[in-house]
Amino acid sequence: MRKEKVIIALDFPNAEEALFLVDSIGNEGSFYKVGLELFSQEGPAIVEALREREKKIFLDLKLYDIPNTVAGAVRSAVDLGVDLLTLHTVGGEAMMAAAAEAAAGAISILGVTVLTSMTANEVEKIWGRPVESLEEEILRLGRQAKKIGLSGVVASPREARMLKMSLGGDFLVVTPGVRLAGEDTHDQARVATPLAAVEAGADYLVVGRSVTQSENPSNTLRRLNEEISRQV
Secondary structure: OOHHHEEEEOOOOOHHHHHHHHHHHHHHOOEEEEOHHHHHHHOHHHHHHHHHOOOEEEEEEEEOOOHHHHHHHHHHHHHHOOOEEEEEHHHOHHHHHHHHHHHOOOOEEEEEOOOOOOOHHHHHHHHOOOOOOHHHHHHHHHHHHHHHOOOEEEOOHHHHHHHHHHHOOOOEEEEOOEOOOOOOOOOOOOOEOHHHHHHOOOOEEEEOHHHHOOOOHHHHHHHHHHHHHOOO
């Protein structure tokens, strides 16, 4: 198992708190997610600080704009040296194609399908039509992303197996909504345990509070890595 199968979500309001966690975890953690809250506060400096620590970076900005603007954002992300970058698949084929072209294979672009906080009823209201199967909607968006040339998608662990079987093993599936057994699901509607996500075929697991709010994040991550490694 590649050690960076677990991506730690740096869901903190500032760099001081985020980097304190990174440094406390040390060599046990090699892959980190920078989301909207942290990037909006710190900007590219937080990415540069992680690169100085030789960490891999998942820049989770969920880009959604006109194709030219998204392409420019992707080129900036390439210059920053991130490894994964997200955009919304509902932005359309032209936007996704512009992003893929701008990435030029230098970074992996992931399409966000349906947020793990959303239910079928909420999607129905947004789409303005009945949604008989949330999984079918996610697969439809995944197929569009693959056709355009994205590297993979972000989806909940519950859809990972379906996506892998339908879109192929080389198409990345990154799963947030990962919770250790018995934990509160908080604001997530579609969740699974780390082992369930791995067994379903997820390439990367995004884990936040389970590690970051534990008494000893480094030990928690070590146990998590060891547990997963026995299953892959």
